């Protein structure tokens with residue numbers, strides 16, 4: 001009787017992980033709508049530069065390329081991390097997760113540097129509608145990346161305590177989806193916000 | 201205080217206390233005394249421990265559902281006080297100031313709408329979904345019980361912010377929809393709009409999390425054999441409503457969040473100058489706002505469907521058409537938002553498109569009305585209270601729908617825009633459509649949750665007061681609207697309006713009587729609970745799974761997960777004379793209590809409060825407390841309590857619940 005019960009609960013556990021996965025997809029869907037609306041808002045306000053500078057005047061191709069490179073490499077490293085986790089390799093998963101977090105932190109540092117510089121130069125979100133929309137969308141993405149970094153570091157700590165367990169594996173998978181999702185958003189930011197101004 | 205711009209309490213000073221008018225001070229008093237009274241009551245009777253253990257930290261979906269509904273009823277009371285204060289003001293404010301300063305009147309209509317939509321209707325909905333949904337699909341709980349508790353406390357935190365705005369500072373004067381530029385910093389420099397923003401943002405997170413929870417619950421936790429086309433209609437409408445929430449709430453978050461950016465960080469999303477775009481707010485707000493109507497009303501339609509079938513003792517007429525109509529409404533609800541601002545400068549072609557879409561959405565809604573009528577046709581209709589609300593709804597809702605189709609015609613809309621005709625229209629949809637539906641659900645599922653029915657006589661009285669009060673309160677507003685009376689008017693000079701507005705006040709007083717009847721009904725029913733006890737678990741001759749278990753159900757709901765072979769599975773069992781299988785039980789695990797929800801709700805409240813008053817250090821602290829709490833929790837393993845099979849067997853065999861041959865309760 002009792003062994004049957006444990007079998008049963010193990011089954012429910014793995015079934016439950018499926019439910020968590022589905023729930024996370026739903027969350028990403030909702031989050032995608034949020035970003036979509038921020039993009040739409042930016043598209044409406046891109047031309048509203050009022051008295052402020054245009055994007056061409058303030059965006060720096062070098063900084064942007066560096067940011068993009070860091071994020072794209074991190075998406076590769078986190079994929080490697082999830083692969084290691086799937087194979088049950090705790091050390092490998094920890095290393096590559098940490099690497100992704102470091103790359104992500106580099107991205108955030110560059111972003112803070114860029115946004116901070118703009119604010120100090122008097123081109124903060126209060127300067128024009130265009131800058132309001134730009135700052136909000138980019139920092140929203142940055143906040144998501146920061147959340148991803150906190151999540152990743154937490155997972156590394158947990159991996160060091162319990163190794164790759166089924167619950168941690170499922171969390172690593174979700175972090176990976178989240179990370180890829182943020183990459184896709186960044187590609188949107190890159191190609192619809194920065195590039196048109198830089199190419200102009 | 202100093203001049204460097206740093207204040208320990210941000211903008212919060214002694215001036216925040218509401219001594220600007222005796223009415224406001226009185227409202228603050230009532231709020232504070234109500235809170236203190238509740239605390240004193242619990243302390244006096246030594247109820248803190250059971251309250252904490254059995255309710256506040258419980259992860260049982262039924263208990264969370266009850267807490268949601270208690271929150272909704274408290275907020276209903278508060279929102280209604282706002283309503284009747286407005287009616288009194290308008291009844292007397294001909295050529296005079298009335299008894300409310302205009303600024304205070306504006307706070308009242310803003311908080312009325314905000315409370316009724318976000319903190320009455322939404323929690324009521326979440327409560328009914330929590331209670332009925334897992335039972336209907338044969339599940340032991342929702343998919344994520346802890347997340348469920350967190351959602352509840354986030355809603356409660358938002359409601360708390362609205363309530364405390366009565367005591368500290370003022371509430372928004374910008375209406376429930378908070379249109380900029382008026383709601384921007386330039387015209388609303390105080391904390392009112394910030395209260396509104398943070399209450400909505402925090403409770404919005406809660407709503408999104410519940411939507412995820414309910415969607416996953418319906419998709420993954422149905423009993424074996426319950427294919428999609430065997431799901432009860434209420435479950436279908438819950439699914440569509442949850443998916444709408446997932447897609448629509450981000451628009452609200454963006455609209456209100458960007459307004460908050462403008463107010464807190466001086467950005468220019470919705471300002472008149474520096475490249476702001478005010479129309480973007482209207483679009484974003486109503487991209488959420490119109491689907492919100494269906495988020496609220498689709499589950500109410502589901503309740504009406506369940507009630508109509510049960511109390512007509514017939515299968516629901518046209519099950520498939522009801523399901524498809526629900527889906528069509530859900531999809532179309534995203535294609536009509538512009539009808540909220542036909543007059544704001546869109547081209548005739550755009551207006552025509554949205555006008556036509558709006559009329560089209562009336563078609564699937566009409567289909568549903570016919571479904572309910574044909575469900576009753578040829579049935580033996582039992583006039584229990586849930587059925588009364590359903591019938592009242594059907595009469596009134598058609599009327600509201602017709603005025604809606606009128607408003608959907610752009611030229612007509614130009615005449616009636618921003619008049620009380622519109623106010624009458626949407627109350628005509630929401631009171632019979634949403635509120636009557638939820639009250640029907642409340643009376644329908646009450647015996648399931650508490651094990652005794654609500655008193656019939658007081659329920660009938662409540663119904664008649666509500667419906668007559670509703671007619672008297674809102675039909676005159678159609679007339680005044682056609683006479684050109686703008687909405688939200690603190691005082692006026694046209695004597696022709698006054699008789700109508702006095703009539704509307706009479707209606708509001710009758711609704712007050714209806715609310716009192718609801719309170720008395722609850723009181724009387726608790727007193728007579730022995731007499732009203734539901735011993736079979738099936739007080740209404742129900743058709744769906746929730747009636748196949750005892751009332752109240754055990755924590756794990758189903759001792760054995762049922763198998764489903766058809767729609768209305770419980771009716772099938774009863775007709776087939778199937779006896780419940782009372783052997784072969786296994787251990788069941790239920791989630792252990794958790795105080796994470798209480799913690800996150802409290803911190804979220806403090807966070808919202810500090811953002812409103814710009815107490816930055818506290819906001820940062822709260823932010824860290826939220827992140828820290830989540831990290832700590834992520835290290836913990838889910839704790840479950842194992843209920844041994846013997847206990848389950850004992851409880852199930854003594855309950856006497858389950859399908860009884862030829863059962864025909866009174």
Ligand SMILES: [Cu+2]
Pocket residue numbers: 489490493536537539540
């Ligand atoms: Cu609408």
